[in-house]
Amino acid sequence: MKAQSLEAYNTPYALRSVPVPTLNSSSQHSVLIKVDAASYCHTDAVLAAGQLPPFPPSFPHIGCHEFAGTVISTSPGSSLRAGDRIGVPGRALNACGTCFECAAGPTADDPDADEPGYSVSCLHAGNNGISAPGGFAEYAVVDERQVAPLPEGMGAVDAAVLMCAGVTIYAALKRCRLAPGQRVGILGCGGGLGHLGLQFAVAMGLRVLGVDNADGPLQLAREVVQGRERARIVDARIEDAADVVTQVGQEDSKLEKGEKGLDAVIILPESQKAFDYGMALLKNHGRCVVVSFPEKGFHVSAWDLVFRDISVIGSLVGSNKTLREMLQFSAKYGVRAHIRTFPLSKLNELVNEYHKGQGGKLVIDMSLQDEDC
Known part of the structure; x- marks a missing residue:
């Protein structure tokens, strides 16, 4: 089979002919699939640069x-059958089923966790595309417990981007713990996760404020929310967070400083400025959900935590239960990513486009040949 592989950090991918992988004989959950579409994620770029030390x-x-x-x-x-169409998130490949993460099950703090016996946070699991071979190949071996069936009518290209970007931003929105009508801010709203988050948030009945600071992503974000009364896009280069909070307070008829602002924000960029902007948008007792993981971390103001009672929590991905819920939600409300496709042979061209930062998602479509581009 053909596969694109990294052979060292900070080098282009190399297209090679390699053996088709075989089922894992030590696992009763092993599944061989023909890859139909493979999406490029920010974590792929981080790994390729050698910045994912764990x-x-x-x-x-x-x-x-x-x-x-x-x-x-x-x-x-296996409950799966040949011909089934599935989406594959990389996490929790060959989960052990017995560690404290796998044994935990749903809790009051995490009601969306999977039932005992499997967890995306398994201490001993591998990860397709990170610690184990992933989707930049014609075939891949996955764990049936990590996958999700595709809704009727959803194509592989649309589904691929939802397997990390989609479930990650959907889970982050759920961790905001907001009710319809409350306000959420999405920092980095024109990126791969962000423009999906705008759509999810509106469909959830939230009032959403998208923030970005580059022309391409801002244009995409505005296109995504065009005609949506509950959504507004802010260019952080020309609008201060304090001014936005004042405007929101006027809309909500709030008079006191601490009650003006957003109920929650989600931080997607690896930028201290974005983090500070998001924190400044929050009202007292607000919640900041951090998805990004810059190499040097974020500086957090103790004043915000203590005097304003701001909660800061992290969010990585969702459970398999959340993944399946997100897929059905996407199908029901027509949530779709803005996607550009490439054949497997042009993965390095895709990576070059990614680094231009124009927003949306870039996907390898296995049905494409070089002449299709």
């Missing part, structure tokens, strides 16, 4: 942890 890959390494495909064969007893 998960050093073994070179050569086949990346991509958000992809979709068709089942070819399974281990005995």
Whole structure:
């Protein structure tokens, strides 16, 4: 089969012919799929640059942890069948089923967790595209417990981007714990996660404020929310957070400083300025959900935590239960990413486009040939 692999940090991908992988004989959950679409994620760029130290890959390494495909064969007893169309998030490949994460199940703090026996936070699991081969290949071996069936009518290209970007921003919105009518801010609203988050938030009945600071992403964000009364896009280069809070307070007829602002914000960029802007948008007792993970971290004001009672929490991805819910939600409300597609042979061109920062998502469509581009 053909596969694109990294052979060292900070080098282009290399297109190689490699053996088709075989089912994991030690796992009753092993599934071989034909990859139909593979989406490029920010974490792919971080890994390729050698900035993901907890998960050093073994070179050569086949990346991509958000992809979709068709089942070819399974281990005995699997609930999946050849021909099933599935989406694959990279996390929790071969989860152990017995560590405290796998054994926990739903709790009051995490009601969306999977039932005991499997967890995306398994201490001993691998990750397709990070510690194990991923979707930048014609075939891949996955764990049936991590995958989700695709809704009727949803194509592989649309589904692939939802396997990380989609479930991550959907789960982050749920962790904001907001009711319809409350306000949420999405920092980095024109990026891959951000423009999906705008759509999810509006469909959830939230009033959403999208913030970005580059022309391409801002244009995409405005297109996504055009005609939506509950959504507003802010250019952080020309509007101060304090001015935005004042405007929001006037709209909500709030008089006191601490009660003006947003109920929650989600931080997507790896930028201290974006983090500070988001914190400044929050009303007292607001919630800041951090999705990004800059190498040097964020500086957090103790004043915000103590005197304003701001909660700061992290959010990585959602459970398999949340993944399936998100897919059905996307199908019901027509949530779709802005996507540009490339054939497998042009993965390096895709990466070059990614670094231009124009927003949306970039996807390898396995049905494309070079002449289709």
